[in-house]
Amino acid sequence: MNTExxxxxxxxxxxxxxxxxxxxxxxxxxxxxxxxxxxFSLAALYVFALADFIAITQVVIYVGGVLVLMLFAxxxxxxxxxxxxxxxxxxxxxxxxxxxxxxxAFLFILVxxxxxxxxxxxxxxxxxxxxxxxxxxxHNIGILSMTRYLLPFEVLSVxxxxxxxxxxxxxxxxxKT
Amino acid sequence: xxxxxxxxxxxxxLFCIGLYAVLTKKNAIQILIGIEFMINxxxxxxxxxxxxxxxxxxxxxxxxxxxxxxxxxxxxxxAIILNxxxxxxxxxxxxINKLKx
Numbered sequence: 001m002n003t004e005x006x007x008x009x010x011x012x013x014x015x016x017x018x019x020x021x022x023x024x025x026x027x028x029x030x031x032x033x034x035x036x037x038x039x040f041s042l043a044a045l046y047v048f049a050l051a052d053f054i055a056i057t058q059v060v061i062y063v064g065g066v067l068v069l070m071l072f073a074x075x076x077x078x079x080x081x082x083x084x085x086x087x088x089x090x091x092x093x094x095x096x097x098x099x100x101x102x103x104x105a106f107l108f109i110l111v112x113x114x115x116x117x118x119x120x121x122x123x124x125x126x127x128x129x130x131x132x133x134x135x136x137x138x139h140n141i142g143i144l145s146m147t148r149y150l151l152p153f154e155v156l157s158v159x160x161x162x163x164x165x166x167x168x169x170x171x172x173x174x175x176k177t
Numbered sequence: 178x179x180x181x182x183x184x185x186x187x188x189x190x191l192f193c194i195g196l197y198a199v200l201t202k203k204n205a206i207q208i209l210i211g212i213e214f215m216i217n218x219x220x221x222x223x224x225x226x227x228x229x230x231x232x233x234x235x236x237x238x239x240x241x242x243x244x245x246x247x248x249x250x251x252x253x254x255x256a257i258i259l260n261x262x263x264x265x266x267x268x269x270x271x272x273i274n275k276l277k278x
Contacts (some may be wrong), residue, residue, distance in 0.1 A: 008179050012187050019194045019214060028204060035210055042217055045187070046240075048179055049224040054240050058220075061244055066213070066251045073206060073255040076262075099201035103193040110189035119181045128229040137237065144234045145241075156242055163249035170256035 008048050015041040032070055039063055050131045053138045184225035192218035205258045205268040209251065216247045 018038040025031040039062045046055035119125060131137060145153050191214055198211025220240045227236015262268050 005179065008183075012183075015187065016190055016194075019191055022210060022214075023194055023198045023202075023207075028206060031207065031210065035213075038214075039217070042191075042221065045184070045221060046224050049184060049221075049228050051224045051227060051237050051240065054220075054224055054237055054244070057241060057244055061248050062213075065248055069251060069255050070206060070209070073258055076259055096201050099197050102200060103197040106196060107189055107193040110192070111186055114182055114185045114189065117182075125181075125229050129231045131228050131231045135231065137234075140231070140234055141237060141241070144238055148233065149238050152238075152242055156245055160245060160249050163253050167252040167256040170253070170260055 004048075008045070011041045011044040011048075015045065028074060032067065032074065035070075036063060036067055039067070050133065050135075051137065053141055181225055181228075184221060188218040188221040188225070191215075191221065203269050203271065205261070205270055206255075208270065209254055209258070213247065213251065216243065220244060220247075 015038055018034050018041065022031045022034045022038060025034065039058065043055040043058040046052075046058060195211040195214030195218065198214065199208050202208050202211065220243050223236045223240040223243065225236075227234065227240065230236050258268055261273060265273055267273070
């Protein structure tokens with residue numbers, strides 16, 4: 001096991017444990033901050049898939065934007081949420097058991113399907129040109145988003161503006177009431 | 178070089194964790210976090226397969242698009258959660274059972 005694999009599995013373990021703790025935690029503030037750890041380690045995994053620009057985008061958008069938004073929503077709706085800061089001693093409910101069962105069944109399907117496929121033998125993977133470590137992927141993304149993927153790029157920008165206006169409209173204070 | 182199937186197994190685990198949060202949590206913000214985990218698992222798959230697509234760059238480009246879509250979705254969802262909180266004084270989805278007044 002070389003250093004690359006060691007770091008990869010370290011970040012993978014960090015991601016999965018922090019994600020599990022986010023889900024298991026009763027305290028909402030702690031789970032939001034652990035979500036931050038999970039997103040950072042996910043960005044590290046993107047680097048190992050040779051997508052450095054995606055990793056930077058993940059850090060900027062999720063850690064800089066989404067997390068701050070979630071903290072804002074938490075602060076603004078705190079009266080109910082602060083009650084959940086004192087965790088209510090609840091016994092293990094039946095619906096949680098059902099949820100765990102459904103998730104494990106789904107995980108079993110995904111993993112067993114994954115183990116059945118021999119990825120290196122697939123035709124399109126054999127005939128593909130792989131990204132090398134020395135390639136400049138950012139340069140490639142810049143050119144492709146202005147040529148081949150111009151339509152999705154423009155649709156996305158219009159959609160983003162719609163979402164921005166919609167969110168501002170929903171969150172604004174109503175003057176009539 | 179990390180094999181492709183390891184990426185896929187990690188993203189399957191992440192997806193199932195998100196699914197568990199969506200199924201069992203009693204707080205809308207935690208459900209939103211679960212949805213984010215599911216989207217991130219999909220993005221990890223995009224990126225892992227994008228390693229084999231240098232010429233078209235489809236995996237990485239659409240990973241980028243999915244991240245931006247998720248961010249826009251979170252902004253709208255949080256605005257809706259705040260409105261629901263103002264109206265019902267709770268954000269437990271199982272207690273919100275009326276549509277219009």
